[in-house]
Amino acid sequence: PKRPRLHESRGRRRTRRLAVQSILWLYTAIAFGPLLLVLVGSFRTNSDILRQPVGLPTSLNLDNYVQAWGTASLSTYFLNSLIVTVASVFLCVMVSAMAAYALSRWQFRGRALLAAFFISGLMIPAKLGLLPVFYMYQSMGLIDSRLGLVLLYAATGIPFSVFVIMGFTRAFPTDLEEAARLDGANEGRMFVSVALPIMRPALAVATIFQFALTWNDFFYPLVLLRSDDKYTVPVGLTRFFGEFAADRATLFAGLVIALVPLAIIFALATRHIIAGLTAGMSR
Incomplete structure (x- = not known):
């Protein structure tokens, strides 16, 4: 009598797994369908798109x-978006890494209050606060x-980055730090040679999220910038849409160009993102 129940439970698990996979594939098709249409349309002529929108x-x-x-x-x-995004992400992640390392590994008065201030x-x-x-x-x-955008993006991204990196650095083994101290390494040397290499998954998570938020942000450049030659991609695309409203093929090409950096950085850092997000649960 146990075998039918075992086969029944396996069958239910298989059915449940198939249902979950079907839902995920459906969601993937819905999410990436429009992107695929934009990519394909960017290689077509405008007359073809007007005559046959999907093809x-x-x-x-x-x-x-x-x-x-x-x-x-x-x-x-x-180029403006690339300069602002890379500079702000680098500044934000480096400051957050140093702050998270100090808050999670050092013992000093007011540490908990300072950590709460960041979080x-x-x-x-x-x-x-605009x-x-x-x-x-x-x-x-x-x-x-x-420069103003770089400083603002870096400052607004620090709380989340500190939160992510602190959760990772708290699980550091103390053996490495003790070995480094025995070799005569100071705190700065331990941070650069010991902590940063171990932090890579958490740094990747913070970098990805900050890069995506900064690259796609429309609000701050619209309010703080005045010159057309300093606009970033999101603000520039609004002018781009107005100028090429009738040329859909060029619009599609512009959208693809705007999405390329995000696609590249997600593709390169996917493994580190998964490791960083699951590190706290696996320890």
């Missing part, structure tokens, strides 16, 4: 990318400045 390209047409990159000034917006930034929407930031930037001459 395959008759030839590999790269003129849309040339026009979007050069004629539509998307290259300027892309409290997750509960307060950063955009609520008015004081605007007046402060105006007095400092940082309005219409890429």
Whole structure:
């Protein structure tokens, strides 16, 4: 009598697994379907898209990318976004890594209060403080400045990055630090040579999330920037849409160009992201 129950339970597990996989594949198709249509449409001509909105390209047409990159000034917006995003992510992650390491590994008075101060930034929407930031930037001459965006993005990303990295560094084995101290390493040397290599999964998670949020942000550049040659991709795309509203093929090419950095960084760091997100549960 036990065998039928065993086969029945296996059958139920198989059915449940198949149902979950079917739901995930359906979600994947719904999520990536529009992106696939945009990618395919970027290689078609505008006349083909107007005649048949959904279809395959008759030839590999790269003129849309040339026009979007050069004629539509998307290259300027892309370079601005790249400079602002890379600089702010590097600054945010490095400051957060040092803060998280000190808060999770050092013992000093006020450590818990300081950690709570960092984490409290997750509960307060950063955009609520835009008015004081605007007046402060105006007095400092940082309005219409890429440096102002870099500092703002780095500061607003620190609470989440510290939260992620602290959860990872708390599980560090103390043996490595003790061995480094016996070899005469100071705190700075231990952070660079011991902590940072072990932090890679957590750093990857913080980098990915901060990169995606910064690259896709529309609000801060719209409010703080004034010059067209300093706009980032999200703000530049609004002008791009207005200029090429009738040329859908060029619009599709511009959207693909805007998505390329995100696709590359997600593809390169997927393994580290999974390791960083599951590290706390596996320890």
